[in-house]
Amino acid sequence: MSYDDPHHPSPWGPHDWKHGSPHNSWAPFILSMGVAIFLFTLAGAFKWGEFQGWGKVPLIFVGLGVVGFGLLIWWRQDISFGVNGEVFEPKAAGAPFQNIDIRKVAMWVFLMSEMMVFTSLFSTYMRYRFGIASCQTVFESGEWVEGAAVICFEPASHLIASSWFHIAPGAINTFALIISSFTIVQALRYAKMRDIDEDVRRRKITRYLGTTWFLAILFLTMKMIEWFLGFPLPEFLHEFNHGDSTINSLYTEGYLINADHYQHHEYDTHYLESNGHGLDHDSDLYAMMEAGTHPGGHMMANIQVSATTFYVTTGTHGAHVFGGIIGLSYMTLKAARGGYTPDNAVSIEYFGLYWHFVDLVWVLVFPFFYLY
Amino acid sequence: MAHYKIMGQDPYWMNFYGLMILTLMEILAVGTDLGPAANSLGTEEKVLTLWILTIIAIPKFIMIAAIFMHLYGDEDSGILTMTALFPAFFILIMVLFVGLTHPNAASGLPDWCRPGNYGL
Amino acid sequence: MSVMTPLFEGLWDHYILWSVIVSAIAFGWLYHHSFWFTSKDGEKIPNVDEIEIGVFPKHNDDMRLEVAWTILPFLLIIWLTYYSWEPLDAMWTSEDGGVHGYECEEGQVSNNVMDSDGIITSDCYHVIEITGQQWFWSFDCLELDGSLCGSSTETMEVYGSVPVLHLMKGETYLAVMESIDVTHAPWFQHLGTKEDVLPGQQTTLWLPISESMTEESMVLCAEYCGDAHSIMAAKLMAHN
């Protein structure tokens, strides 16, 4: 027999975990193949943002399907882990990590690289945010003419933080993530309790993991609303929203990665005059218009870079949440089957570390992308 | 797992309450008109908001890392904190070199980089 | 035909000198040891450090030696840094005047002089514009007089039609450069200098044409820019 370990003849899983590693597994091969197919087919369906037709879309799902299949194998091998006391949780031997679970160390090492990922994204954002003049500044400087787009940086917060209603999805998300951070830690606490009834423990863990899962779904739903859908307001709130009946999504506002002719009413001298706010009297534009050297009008802006940094950075965070949802789906299922005991509760802790990290990133993303 | 208490209460719950309050403060800071306060401090509203947000983000960050991620109070907290802080230097370098070098490259070399400045 | 500017040649010779010294030490040592401290296969090999499987061997170190070859290379590189720091003064001058002074008034000339290190200083400089695009260069003399700067095209045997930049010896030019598509970089081969030409941003490059400059030299593209990158050439003519 050529398999490495005669105890586990099937590389498709499930395993007998008493013996520890190594196990044969098809999951790495299939997952890698799926990722390649996905990246390849996605690039076939879009080119420079142009959709290449529906004919190529099914192929993308083939890629995703292969990835999913690989994940299923991975989980199928894992699901017996911890059941019937079959735990294989080696501890670190040497200093300085002595007696810490190996996988916990690995998780922290993984988080190091995640920190660098988000640092790269934040560095990109800082370079553009500080390097390109903001649209407000350009507008007030008067260095524009109506009809020609100027390049400037329009932070998404200009739209999002403009009213309580616009900020609502982001604010709800902030709370959702903090609560979910708390629920996952509660799940861990109950999983580790040895002195409670097994059934109670199972139900508690399932309930807390399920809540976390629900909050993660809520997070992405809110994101959808904020990006694409918008939401209608009940009538009694209209007066607080300049009489408008809906809260526009970023999509409707034209805050898009291909927005090279973006317009905003605050960059419109006519609107500012008619609205009573008027122009800032200290601004160069005001002086120029008074002197008759600038005709005023509606400034058009190319804000592709601003939208790109916003969507990709928050989107990367969103992708991490999505990854968490996939993990949580499996874990909730496993918890419902009684798969978590005090002996392997650490699995919840490892996932928790990842989840808290996603929360930490949001602590930075929220103020700097949504509020500032 | 946490083996300690905060003000005699469960640390997770206390941490949760604290985070909630700080987040509320963040949103209030953005929603409130800070213009007058900023003017009296001799700065712009945006700058003041940014400062408030940054100052609030720091304790939030520490609270999540220390209590939820068990970087405080566990046997392995010390070494894991060191692990988590390990990339700090590299993050600093990236932010300085990549994030904060001005894209419109300056045409001149500042005086402190010139030998002539030191009489060499 | 010399491609080395006096500045480059000075630095180069100095570095070569130290390279030879360092490699003489390293290789002399290497050859000595690899012939002196040898043994033949099959001979009973002495085991001075009592090496044994599964035992971390005895430390074999000497603090003084290790510190010595930390400090000595460090001193050498401090010297080399200082040595190659000097020309930096002339590489990027700040807006408020430097070795090349300020922009020339109408009719003023640069009168540049080269010192013994190869560093060129001038009274003032002229501004010209270089634009790169796939896959040719354009030179613009702006308002400069025909006696100071000129551009033309010429058919070269191998590159086909190439632009020619005519500059005057003894004059110093500041090229303000921009690209209209992707990144390029003009390499003024006999000036020993190049700088990327970026789209959407301006970069600058000093072109001090000394009296010793060769009459005609090539300008090549030194930042990969696509299909015809290798034949994106131009010619620099230095006139008296």
Next chain:
Amino acid sequence: MVGKRSKGAIVALVVIAAMLALPSAQSFPTGISGVQQSGCNCHGAVPSDSVVASIDGLPESYNYSEAYELTISFQGGPSQEGNVNQGGFHLWASEGTLSVSDATAQLYNQNEAGHTGAGNDQLSWTVTWTAPATDKNVDFVLHVNSVNGNADGVGGGTSGDMWSKVAISVGGPVEVLEATDPFVVLGVLIIVSASLLAITLAYVFYRKDPDAFDWDNFAPWLAGWMTSTDHKKIGTLYFVAGLFFLGVGGIMAMIIRIQLSVPGNDFLTQEQYNQFFTLHGTTMIFLAAMPMINGFANWMVPLQLGAEDLALPRINAMSFWLQPFAALLIFTGIFSGHGADTGWTGYAPYVVSEGAHYGTTMWAAGQIMLVASSTLTGINFLTTMAVMRAPGMGWMQMPLFSWSILVANVMLFLSIPAFGVGLIQVYLDRVVGTAFYDIAAGGDPLLWSHLFWYFGHPEVYVVVVPSFGIISEVIATSSRRSIFGYRSMVYAMAGIGIVAFIVYGHHMFTSGMSPTLRFVTMLTTMLVAVPTGIKVFNWLMTMHGGSLVYRTHTLWALGFLVTFTLGGISGMFFPSIAMDTHLHESYFVVAHFHYVLVGGTVFGFFAGIYYWWPKATGKMLSEKLGVLHFLTAFVSYNALFWPMHRLGVWGMTRRHHTYFVTTEEALGSLPMEAAGWNMFITVSAFLFFFSNFILVFNIIVSSIRGEDAPDDPWGGWSFEWMTSSPPPAHTLYKLNDGSWGIPTLKDANEHIANEPGWLSSWFQRLLVTDEDTEEESH
């Protein structure tokens, strides 16, 4: 013309097969009625055979940028002398630019021309076509209308008119392969390579045990390799992949050298040359060097640490399997003639421009997968080394090879996210149209350079540092000494690891980056010389008082010392900015990095292969063949790269598909002697390439009838020599009492090992809480 698309290469067969399967992706104007503004509003419903259109003046193959005067004419149809109107035309050219010289024709855009109202009464027209400056296959499509000139009837008097069309294609000075849809190509490719692979695998399976050969065991045997999570098997897989791509990259290098052997050569087109040097770089760094390092690391790190396996075996398998699929994506483009042509640095904005070949998207996608693979590898090795050292082995008792892998992985792990994010930005820009590097929207080309080099500079150290480790092992073992200055070796390596992150600006001294940052990185770059110097002197000092045993790996290690020192010295020329402005992007750079990456990394790998081959396979390699390999390779290698220094100073540019020398008649960019040196380099390159087949031959001979290897053939001290050769399927070690298990490391320096230095005691105090200390003291 048609039919000259094949150069006889297998590649062409693949492409032709793919082309047959798929209609051309190029969109032609289909009939006059489909072309707006054509000037002749679809006279006649169907094309007519009686009208014959022709273009005169088109060459068989064009010269770059030459202007050709084309005469367009037709015969037949209802057109006659004396008609009011006689005909019209519409000409479309896929490449180059059209222009018109008189009032009878007009231009719609640079690819399309037609007749004007004034040209309505003509049977022939003249247009000028300027050929492109690059090698393309140019298609012309001409539509003509033969008009009877009747002014009556509906539709502007079109009744009785006829039209016809002709398509002609013209090649460039150098033939070009036609492009085809990457989807089909990949399909064909998968089938071809899968069949090749299947044949090879079947043969290996047969060779394994020719007498007991049985097909029924084949599938489980294969699946055993594909699903294995054993560090030794995965290490072997890495080696197979790494050596395969070393060969692929080598073939590309040979093709590049043929092209450069004489000035003005046209063996390759510019486009092909651009793809070859791009993929040569990418292949050698990411698909050859990195897998080889991982092969060594997978095999030796657990063995040296005294561990059973890596910390996360399944993740380890995942790191490996991402690589072949990534390679598939990276190479997708080249088989359709549209491979990545950006240089391995892939500078923005060219990399996101439509001018860069379509294969660039897949090149970025493949590298994203490699980033994922490296991240997983990093997690695995850092964790393994932190937590799975055998009892008694502290950080400062780890063998130096393991230390080098630790340092390399820390660097790689912390820097590669920057590259990954940059690649994702490029991928998104090219696919979904984000604007990270869209200049028209304010994108910053330097951002990519920063992200790339933030990773790229540590990366080149990642590739070379494991070689330091191998050389430290080999030199010490061969001299029968313990390594001189173990601790300063470790500190030097760690120093290189940290300095690597703050020097990357020296790749951008001429990039338009802020001069302040250039100055700062000039200072830091100079610092690199210090730790590197310490290492070289320590190696030399290790030989002092020892008794050097000349074996093949010893020779390679000594060869490494020579070439790496030379490469290190030439590296010192770059931080001097005034020199770098001349040397940047020249062959001096090429010479330097090949001296450190071939003379450093690859020579180190060769030393490692000869050193650990007996351990991994249980067979000895032939010393005679090994010495022959060393002598031929070392001499031809130096003959290959040493002259490049001089070429660089003369002004020979990297990434140029050809060069021209100054002759009596014409000015070129290089002096006359450069041509001779280039020919010399090409000849040496072939010698070097073929000398490495001696190693392949040695491996084959050794596997078939090599001597059996003892457990510790060279006299090393670390744990890998404590297990059998080859190690048992489940890695374990022979203990002193004769049983198998995990060993404990003893330290010959007991007194030192038990006394932590001031630095480690400071760390201890940070890490261990007071309660723990109290407990210990009780």
